Amino acid sequence: MLPNKKGKFGIFGGKFAPETLIEPLEELENSYKKISKTKEFRKKLNYLLNEYAGRPTPLYYAENFSKYVGFKVYLKREDLAFTGAHKINNTLGQVLLAKMMEKKRIIAETGAGQHGVATATSCALLNMECVIYMGEIDVERQKLNVYRMKLLGAKIISVSSGSKTLKDAINEAMRDWITNFKTTHYVIGSVVGPHPYPMIVRNFQSIIGKETKKQIMKKEKKLPDYLIACVGGGSNSIGLFYPFYKNKEVKFIGVEGGGLGINTDKHSATLSKGEKGILHGSFSYILQDNYGQIKETHSISAGLDYPGVGPEHAFYKETKRAEYFAVDDKTALKGFHILSELEGIIPALESSHAIGWLIENKERFKKDDIVVVCLSGRGDKDVMEVAKIEGEI
């Protein structure tokens, strides 16, 4: 199964890292291979996922929404996982792994703060020192999550280099890791970065697809026709898709942040509009200008606002295993409202992109199609932002 020994998904992925990063990456790969297979690790992680994080999450038949679009829609309720999104699946896995590697200190990057909060939560639980790198602009924009992380015992380092946002926070975290890897593990928050990260994060997030498979077989006695999920770095989507990879009859659809429209320069539709290139140690699609510099991105949802995407998605796109579309901010807002009104579920703005795409494209589907949408997170974090945009406050 992919990736191969070099961490390649076809031509994508790999380990385009400076010499000094190769040693910690190899140590991580070897430890992951050894530790993740042990009974002790599996038992502990299962316990944490089930008893602490509230798994398995429901696969909920959204009857009202199904009537509205005209076919059967199930929601995989990652919004009900502890801390309100799928990110906890990965952070519990990685922090537990680090602990069993006898590391004492955890570092992570965060943009909006969702991955930072999930990491700080896992560190509080597993008694690890926690340092979160965050762009200066994001620290200002996301005060509530900054305070949350502090409450959980994490230290926040504000990054003032470059564009002072997520990609610069990743650069700083990598620098820290190179210096301190003997004691420190770097928890990356999505299926990006150099090998083995895209593989490790995918494997931890695959719990989403594995549960979905069991649940849909129980409810429908057959596999779904479509799996749909939003794509930022690509972890909730690959987590849903991967366990169905060999089930060719199950179609995969990824939805990116179309921002103000993919023909403007304010979007984060990496697979739809990007080119092949290298970012953060991995060969994939990226948004770059004519000089190869990384472009500034925009999305109404912070979680989709990233100029790169996981290499496994680039591979799925190239081999046509999955299709990728972009949805603009306005359509995402429509999805946000309609799901709230019809089901009483306020989705995260990220997840609202998948919902919005489904609404806009409902004519593509047949009446007896079964569609599973990954509801990657809950929308409470976005309510203030939406109210401001819509002039309610």
Ligand SMILES: *Cc1c(COP(=O)(O)O)cnc(C)c1O
């Ligand atoms: C971070 C986040 C995303 C985007 O990240 P992926 O790695 O693409 O899953 C999507 N939804 C929510 C709720 C998030 O917090």
